[in-house]
Amino acid sequence: MTDHELELPALLGNSPLGFLAALGLLQLTQPLLEQPPRLSWRGPDAPAVLHTHQPLTHQSLADLLARQLPLEDDDLLTVAPGILGLPASGPFGDALRMPVDLALDLLACHAQAERDRSAPTARWFTALVNQLSLETSNKKTAGRPASGDRGDLYTTTTPHFGRTGQMTLAASWAKAADHCRSDSSHLIAALVAWRRVDDYAGANLDHYATGDAHMVSHGKASQRGVPGATWLALHGLAAFRLTGDTTRAQTTSWDHTAPNGALTWPIWKQPLTTTAITALLEHPLVRHPNPDTTKLHNLGVTALYVAHRTRLGQGHGPLQPARRIHPAPTSNDL
Known part of the structure; x- marks a missing residue:
């Protein structure tokens, strides 16, 4: 098979947003190409490389991605409709934090659709809705499953999305898509040179989207997110499995032992498909605290x-800048 390489200068492996965006790029292009695309990295702190059976330029790739943008009234998740458009049905104001019985019914329907027509919705549903980690509707006992009545139990969602205030994953998805739909140049900018947008907060995946007052000319704190990269990164969440034992959540590449949690990830040199990437992310050697x-x-x-989650007064804050934990940084890296 012919292997055409396209380096993506803006998607650096040492950036949590860049890494997630590269994974999302693979998820979005896979349904549109005759053969599965693959992803590799030029090396530590270096750009991602997309491997395809047909030659692509940055512009043709951006045009391909634009085909996956939802229309204004369409389902936000075009590759797996029927998830982000669910109505909120609980005390959390978030449709993805739903009664566990509803989640199990929906998962059964999605799984049947996968068996009948290879629909990918079940895989996406289990990456965004964790029916194995439950919270109660009673704020006094939130985080501790109630005994007896399952009607009081609600699912949790992916910790890779840090919720602040009234933020929801669906709303963050919609804002990123709106920016990209209104200005398609955000998509090519996501690949080659990020373009930040004033008053766009992103989805708490990028520390640099939060502008301190002393960092800008007008002297006021502001948000300056990257819509194209954020939209891609949200699709990258499909690579991470949500599991748990109802009382304790587990998530691929998420360190729950850190005070506010932390995203951990590898980069690799061989071209990998989405399936192979998920297998690598879950490999015990990658998750070992002292890797060989x-x-x-x-x-x-x-x-x-590793990139640790920060904390704000209204909830979760953005991921911190990445820190390389292997190989250990040298004096030349500092």
Whole structure:
């Protein structure tokens, strides 16, 4: 098979937003190409590379991505409709935090659709709605499943999305899509050189989207997110499995032992499909606190990173800038 490479200068492996956006790019292009695209990295702190069976330019790739943008009245998640358009049905104001019985019914329907016509909705549903980690509707006992009545139990959602105030994943998805739909140049900018937008907060995936007052000329704190990269990154959430034992959540690439949680991820040198990437993210060697350098090298992993979640008064804050944990930074990296 012919392998055409397209380097993506803006999607750096040492950026949480860049890493997630590269995963989302793969999720969005896979249904549109005759053969599955693959992803690799030029090396530590280096750009992503898209591998395809047909040659692509940055513009033709951006045009391809634009085909996955929802129309104004369409389902926000065009590759797996029927999830982000659900109505809110609980005390949390978030449709993805639904009664557990409803979640199980929906998952059964999505799984049947996957068996009948290979619909991908079940995979997306389980990446966004965790029916194995439950909270109660009673704020006094939130986070602790109630005994007996399951009607009091609600699902949680992915910790990769940090909720602040009244933010929801669906609303953040809609804002990113709106920006890209109104100005398609955001998509090519996401690939080659990020263009920040005033008063756009992003989805708490990018520390640099939060502008402190002393960093801008007008002297006021502001939001300056990257709509195109954020829209891609939200689709990257499909790569991470949500599991748990009802009382404790587990999520691929998420460190629950950190005070506010942390995203951890590898980059690799060999081109991988979406399925292979999920297998690598879940590999015990990648998740080990003291990884074996030789074994990681044998897996093709060239670096490991971590980005801790910050905390704001109204809830979760953006992910911090990434810190490389393997190989250990040298004096030349500092």
